[in-house]
Amino acid sequence: MNGTTVVAGFRQVYGREPGGVSRAPGRVNLIGEHTDYNDGLVLPAALDEATWTAAAARDDRRVRVQAANPGESVEFELDAPGAPRQGHWSDYVRGIAAAIEADGYRLRGADLRVSGTVPEGAGLSSSAALTMSVGVALLATAGLTWDGVRLALAGQRAEREYAGTQCGVMDPFVSVHARAGTALLLDCRSLAFRHLPIPGELRLAICDSGVRHQLAGGEYNRRRAECEEGVERLRARWPEIRALRDVTLERWAEGAEALPATIRRRCRHVVGENGRVEAFAVALERGDRTGMGKLMEASHRSLRDDYEVSCEELDLLVELAGMAPGTVGARMTGGGFGGSTVNLVEAGSVEAFREAMSDGYRRGTGRDLRVWVTTAGEGASWSPL
Numbered sequence: 001m002n003g004t005t006v007v008a009g010f011r012q013v014y015g016r017e018p019g020g021v022s023r024a025p026g027r028v029n030l031i032g033e034h035t036d037y038n039d040g041l042v043l044p045a046a047l048d049e050a051t052w053t054a055a056a057a058r059d060d061r062r063v064r065v066q067a068a069n070p071g072e073s074v075e076f077e078l079d080a081p082g083a084p085r086q087g088h089w090s091d092y093v094r095g096i097a098a099a100i101e102a103d104g105y106r107l108r109g110a111d112l113r114v115s116g117t118v119p120e121g122a123g124l125s126s127s128a129a130l131t132m133s134v135g136v137a138l139l140a141t142a143g144l145t146w147d148g149v150r151l152a153l154a155g156q157r158a159e160r161e162y163a164g165t166q167c168g169v170m171d172p173f174v175s176v177h178a179r180a181g182t183a184l185l186l187d188c189r190s191l192a193f194r195h196l197p198i199p200g201e202l203r204l205a206i207c208d209s210g211v212r213h214q215l216a217g218g219e220y221n222r223r224r225a226e227c228e229e230g231v232e233r234l235r236a237r238w239p240e241i242r243a244l245r246d247v248t249l250e251r252w253a254e255g256a257e258a259l260p261a262t263i264r265r266r267c268r269h270v271v272g273e274n275g276r277v278e279a280f281a282v283a284l285e286r287g288d289r290t291g292m293g294k295l296m297e298a299s300h301r302s303l304r305d306d307y308e309v310s311c312e313e314l315d316l317l318v319e320l321a322g323m324a325p326g327t328v329g330a331r332m333t334g335g336g337f338g339g340s341t342v343n344l345v346e347a348g349s350v351e352a353f354r355e356a357m358s359d360g361y362r363r364g365t366g367r368d369l370r371v372w373v374t375t376a377g378e379g380a381s382w383s384p385l
Helices: 003-014 090-102 124-140 148-163 170-179 218-235 249-258 260-285 287-306 312-323 349-366
Strands: 019-033 042-058 062-067 070-078 110-116 182-187 191-197 204-210 328-334 338-348 370-374 381-384
Touching: 003 019, 003 042, 003 062, 003 110, 003 218, 019 124, 019 170, 019 260, 019 287, 019 328, 019 338, 042 124, 042 170, 042 204, 042 370, 062 124, 062 148, 070 090, 070 148, 090 170, 110 124, 110 249, 124 170, 124 218, 124 381, 170 182, 170 312, 182 218, 182 260, 191 260, 204 349, 218 249, 218 381, 249 287, 260 349, 287 338, 287 370, 312 338, 312 349, 338 349
Parallel strands: 062 110
Antiparallel strands: 019 042, 019 381, 042 110, 042 182, 062 070, 182 191, 204 338, 204 370, 328 338
16 A cells, blocks of 8 residues: 555546545554643654555535545535544544544645555554545645644644544644654644654564554543542642643652542553653663563553453453564554554564464464564655655
8 A cells, every 4th residue: 555556546437637646644652642632741653554644625615534444435526524423434524523623724625535554443543644644645635735733733633523532632643743763752732743763673573453443432431530530639739730641659659549540550661651651761761671561561551450441352462572573672652452563673582482472362362463673764744646
């Protein structure tokens, strides 16, 4: 799958040439899970897997979209994009168009052909790849210069208002701002970021459990509500607290016991995870592989026990990775309730790692495991034709 494929599909559907092709990648989060919507710190990287959109401008305000998978088409007017369709892929397309216009841009109608390789429900942000790819295409066909921060915030708004997921800004932000060969350390409050090189002898290995989540369902949004309840309770003692980001370890030690047990566990994960992101960034810059591995292990344990978003299959994958050749670190990645694990693996051990993981997962679950190995990819782009 690449830009050439989506261009050929565009010609077949619309009978004319596109003006260009956008590309926006999925992402994998090395560490910093469920911290973004708590104004916290994250450290994701873009994948080679991406969504491509071939696009051509129209003379009206109608948008026509044809998705290669699932082979469906939708049309809508920019002046009246319509109500969400409760989980339909077109929610993301209509949502990003509406969010861009709400931000003050004036779009033109466009014909779009969309195709991608980011697996849905695998915790690799197929939704952000879709919204950012379509967003870049709509802005480019309207002759508008796009600002990465504004586009990422529009993507977050699209997911909240159209897809019903109360997500943070991490996924669209890294899809736009990623740089090949690096992880992106992002402060989700200030949106300050910097790129940290990933050692060239390490690879990102993604293990897809095959268990699919539906984040628009209740559990993801419930976790956010539980964090917000914790903030409200802690604010009674420290009025200046705006989010769990503001809870220092000292304050946590003083105030944690006053929280209900479930709320305490949720908040403990977020407070601890922010510290783990900071420590991981230092370890990455120093090349401290032992330190990185221990922090990834601690992150997974916290997500499993305190935030309760892991599952048996993800836990098995992390356990298997700990015994596999070449593993530096392993943890679940993404929203959880299924999806994938991220593994840092020595480049020379990739095939042995893949074989050990596949064999172990088949023995443990009776199912085949999809493992793909990549390096950190580039962020969103537009290529005129």
